[in-house]
Amino acid sequence: MSFVDYFISALFLQAGYNSALVAVGAGLLGLSAGSAGAFIFLRKRALVSDAISHATLPGVGLAFMIMVAFGSDGRWLPGLIIGSAISSAIGLILVEWITRKTRLTEDAAIGAVLSVFFGFGIVLLTIIQTMSSGRQAGLENFLLGATAGMLISEATTIAIAGALAAGFVFLLRRPMTLVAFDPEYAATTGVNVRNIDLAMMGLALIVTVIGLKIVGLILIVALLIIPPVTARLWTNQVGKMIGISALVGGVSGYIGAVLSAAEASIPTGPIIVLVAFGFFMISALFSPLRGALASALRHHKFQRRVHRRQGLLALARREPIYDGLTLRILRRSGMIRRDGVATLRGRAASEKASRDEARWAVARRILPDDSAIERYDGLTPIEQMMTSDQIAEIDRMIAEQNGAKA
């Protein structure tokens, strides 16, 4: 079966029970990572999860050694997960403790915890490699993730834990949103900010430990960061952002696992991360809200409006126009002829523009506190920002002024 055939059959869960389960497990993992990551991202603590994930390694090593000491073969996944959860919880507590009790900032605490725990974990791994039962332990797979040869029981554990974590996010979504946006306000409404913060990081911890086997501890942080950053490009609403983030995470996990099942030489963790990054790139270019293309179009449109407006005002004041872009825009919209003389339409539009400027000048004097004045960008027609009564009043004052002059 060719790679593409296999990919397509695996995509629709037709490539065997085991790889289907792994793909679903990876999808659920991505889903919970995306939704939990959204809150951590909004709370601006994305890299704390990097410390959490690196801090799992000593726990994996110690759990393995303890299980071997009690006579098992040491590779029992739930045992390793519990060990990694304990050590990453210690890492998390240390980050909090260092930040609170010393003058060091959070980034230093993160860097220190992640490198030291990881280093100590590596020391433990080298010890395990010298143990007779450790040679085939395959604990290095926890660094970058590997789904090849995964047991069905392991895939089931991951799938269930991923679903539970996603459910947990759903239950806590309101207090977590509140804390992410306005911790002080949250505190006044009776939310225990510290506990919610801990719960958020606890979720990151759960995602990390269940993701160890599939994505690996070095890259799992990407699943907590890339989906929310991608989702943020599409929307300004929290609810939608969490949904999109979960979707991006879930689809990345699923497609990545399927790709890696279709071609054994592709390591699972990196490919999941790269699929997620692919979603980010597409969003960064094409999202209508914050994408590069939409921003460029908006900028271009705005530039044309400014040139048109300034050109019309210059026409009204009978000033010569030299700017090439302004001339082009006026000519194309039929405001001026080829030789630069205003057309009838052009004269009407320029008179309107100059009358509006005069109206704004009066408005600023008589209504200095009006919200329309603050919002005015120098381009929007006055009719869209003030009521017709207001405009009539302004016009009456202008007429009075002119009368007084005459």
Add this chain to the structure above:
Amino acid sequence: MINDLITALGAEFVQLSLTPILIGVLAAIACALPGNFLLLRRQALIGDAISHVVLPGIVAAFLVTGTISAIPMMLGAGAAAIVAVVMIEVVKRLGRVEPGAAMGLVFTTLFAAGVLLLEMTDTSSVHIDVQHALLGNLESLIWFDAEGWSSLLDPQALATLPPQLPRLAIVLVGIMLFIGLFWKELKISTFDAAFAGAIGIRTGILGFALVVCTAIAAVAAFDAVGSIIVIAMFVCPPASARLMTNQLGRQVAWSVLFATISAILGYVFAGYGPGWFGSPYAVSAAGMIATISGIIMLLTCLFGPQRKRTGQQAEA
């Protein structure tokens, strides 16, 4: 144990342990020096990011040149570091996201790309793998031709020193020169960027130069000791030093001392420590050095004379 120590310091020591220890010390200091400024500028995690993106740079350099000689590798890694810094800036502006998230996005993606490239191409003929990138190969940097302490004066034996040693020495001198020459500027712009700008210091260029300096240190050290030590040394010795003193000069001195202690003790414990417990095997020196630096940092967090924030009273 005493006998162990005596034989340990003999000819065998020069051949097997002297160069790794020296390389470890040089790498630790080269990373700790710029780490001081990164720490004070709250950019401590730049070291983390850079050490991750070195991997794709090295793999790409290998794919382009087909060799694993040092110069293209270092150029590739340096280029990757610059690409990463630019990408972080682009993601930050484009997505309007906080720097931490932008950094996390970029370095995990580049690291993933590096791993994928490595796994998809046939690099079985050369010694380049993820394990090596993470852990380095400090233990293998031995000095074959040394016959004892006298070899230090023997030009023929000196010529066979592991090339990482002179390379790191040159990098360290370069970093010391940079920090020494721009000491005043670095100090002012680190503590008060606005004032630095007002008196005509080009803070943008200086900040970029510091990042480049960090990248050079990371790349040079990475080759010898792997990325764990690199991250640990960027953060831990300066962070410990910060808790010892309020003066920048003394902080830098403390950080150099802590880096040196970590490298020496870490290597000794990794190489000889298991023997004291009756195990014939050594443990990872890179991991042990990082662990020691962490223990030093824990001690300074508990007992460092300047561990509290100034202006903050000790909690009752």
